Amino acid sequence: MSRLRVLNPDADRLKEECGIFAVHAPGHDAARITFFGLFALQHRGQESCGIAVSDGERIRMHKDMGLVSQVFTEEILATLPGHMAIGHTRYSTTGASVKRNAQPVSCTTMTGDITVAHNGNLINAHELRKEMEAEGEIFDTTNDSEVIAKLLARETTHDLVEAIRNVMQKLRGAYSVAVLTPKHIAAFRDPNGVRPLVIGQIDGGWVVSSETCAFNPVSASFWGEVHPGCIAVVDEKSARIEQGVEPERPAMCMFEFIYFARPDSVMYGTRLYNARERMGEHLAREHPVDADIVVPVPDTGIPGALGYSRVSGIPFAEGLIKSRYIHRTFIQPDQRMREMGVRMKLTPLEENIRGKRLILVDDSIVRATTTKQIVRLLFECGAKEVHVRITAPPITHPCFYGIDMASRGELAAAKWSIESIREHIGATTLGYLSIPGAVDAVGRPKNEFCLACFNGDYPIAVPEDVRKDVFESPKTGAFATVTSGQARLEFEE
Numbered sequence: 001m002s003r004l005r006v007l008n009p010d011a012d013r014l015k016e017e018c019g020i021f022a023v024h025a026p027g028h029d030a031a032r033i034t035f036f037g038l039f040a041l042q043h044r045g046q047e048s049c050g051i052a053v054s055d056g057e058r059i060r061m062h063k064d065m066g067l068v069s070q071v072f073t074e075e076i077l078a079t080l081p082g083h084m085a086i087g088h089t090r091y092s093t094t095g096a097s098v099k100r101n102a103q104p105v106s107c108t109t110m111t112g113d114i115t116v117a118h119n120g121n122l123i124n125a126h127e128l129r130k131e132m133e134a135e136g137e138i139f140d141t142t143n144d145s146e147v148i149a150k151l152l153a154r155e156t157t158h159d160l161v162e163a164i165r166n167v168m169q170k171l172r173g174a175y176s177v178a179v180l181t182p183k184h185i186a187a188f189r190d191p192n193g194v195r196p197l198v199i200g201q202i203d204g205g206w207v208v209s210s211e212t213c214a215f216n217p218v219s220a221s222f223w224g225e226v227h228p229g230c231i232a233v234v235d236e237k238s239a240r241i242e243q244g245v246e247p248e249r250p251a252m253c254m255f256e257f258i259y260f261a262r263p264d265s266v267m268y269g270t271r272l273y274n275a276r277e278r279m280g281e282h283l284a285r286e287h288p289v290d291a292d293i294v295v296p297v298p299d300t301g302i303p304g305a306l307g308y309s310r311v312s313g314i315p316f317a318e319g320l321i322k323s324r325y326i327h328r329t330f331i332q333p334d335q336r337m338r339e340m341g342v343r344m345k346l347t348p349l350e351e352n353i354r355g356k357r358l359i360l361v362d363d364s365i366v367r368a369t370t371t372k373q374i375v376r377l378l379f380e381c382g383a384k385e386v387h388v389r390i391t392a393p394p395i396t397h398p399c400f401y402g403i404d405m406a407s408r409g410e411l412a413a414a415k416w417s418i419e420s421i422r423e424h425i426g427a428t429t430l431g432y433l434s435i436p437g438a439v440d441a442v443g444r445p446k447n448e449f450c451l452a453c454f455n456g457d458y459p460i461a462v463p464e465d466v467r468k469d470v471f472e473s474p475k476t477g478a479f480a481t482v483t484s485g486q487a488r489l490e491f492e493e
């Protein structure tokens with residue numbers, strides 16, 4: 001019998017900031033299409049979500065805390081008529097987890113309403129905001145996306161491309177942005193292309209998405225990437241792509257390939273599932289070990305474990321089962337459950353584990369707290385040996401481009417040697433994929449990736465004072481603490 005003890009494997013994971021989606025489809029219900037697009041992008045943000053639509057004259061919007069399926073009902077979608085829409089799923093890395101920070105963000109401008117949805121992190125948002133506040137601008141939210149919306153709102157030109165181009169010249173950092181006006185949708189991407197952004201075609205119209213996985217559910221087909229520094233604009237007459245700012249060195253986030261993006265998405269022309277299998281294959285070559293079975297930490301460790309198994313010849317076997325439904329509740333564990341150390345989401349298959357030498361494949365180690373719990377659980381279930389293999393290089397530096405990870409002092413690989421981490425998590429052996437192994441698995445040159453959290457080489461310079469809560473006042477911070485307690489879907493360590 002499997003034990004009742006369960007773990008939450010996501011409590012110690014890196015968290016993606018946001019997913020964005022946009023559609024321009026004459027004759028279609030854009031809010032409904034966006035709902036299903038956001039549903040496919042739910043993994044990119046689970047704190048809040050929103051949809052803004054236009055019927056060609058007026059923009060309407062609904063947003064709230066919660067998952068897409070919790071925030072939108074048939075009744076709410078019926079209040080959002082129109083053939084153009086943008087949508088957003090959010091996990092906060094800048095700004096508190098409160099309803100007013102949910103996106104899209106809306107502004108009234110001299111030339112009409114404008115609504116913005118943003119994935120990424122501006123490293124000069126604080127600076128821009130201070131300048132604008134000094135000029136009398138009042139901000140309603142504490143997120144950096146409002147800075148983009150307000151900058152667009154200040155533009156006096158009626159040419160949307162020109163307005164976006166002017167704004168892009170002021171922004172520094174990672175941004176993939178969708179924009180809705182009463183008559184257009186537009187999308188633009190930072191000159192390094194840190195966060196993904198793709199375009200698809202849909203029955204007489206166009207869609208834009210963070211990932212291609214949102215295309216299949218809405219019957220859209222992949223058309224191409226929005227290249228770094230580019231602006232895509234769609235109106236009643238045409239769809240076109242223009243250069244917004246000069247592209248710089250490409251720096252797509254390597255963690256999109258390793259873990260964040262859905263495995264069925266395609267990035268840089270590579271199906272991520274296959275790239276992750278190849279990461280497992282490289283890992284088997286770099287860190288071979290004699291064992292009985294290869295066990296993934298579900299779900300993201302599965303393709304890597306299959307790759308490891310294929311190259312090593314050691315059979316793949318499930319040893320941990322993940323609950324599929326935990327993300328669908330806002331109910332928090334009570335204090336007694338916390339004190340008992342009970343975690344949700346992972347249950348061990350004791351029959352597959354007992355007496356075996358295991359190779360445990362996972363995609364990353366951040367603080368090492370969860371890996372330690374999983375290793376302990378496997379030994380408690382009778383594993384003879386647990387060899388941990390990670391399909392990412394050691395994370396030694398924090399991210400400033402839209403991924404919520406621990407501060408440098410909390411990152412296991414920043415403060416400990418590999419041997420110390422092995423000892424800390426109680427594994428028999430520990431091996432990480434090398435940077436060349438990760439790059440080779442995706443199949444593009446090393447200089448086309450951001451690898452900063454692995455090697456400290458930041459493609460966009462980061463000022464010293466940049467940090468997550470740069471906009472937080474004591475008042476909003478206190479409010480955020482209370483509200484995020486209800487909204488946070490993981491159980492904290």
Ligand code: SF4
Nearest residue numbers: 253254399450452453
């Ligand atoms: S620092 Fe790491 S997580 Fe952040 S964008 Fe670069 S590769 Fe991605």
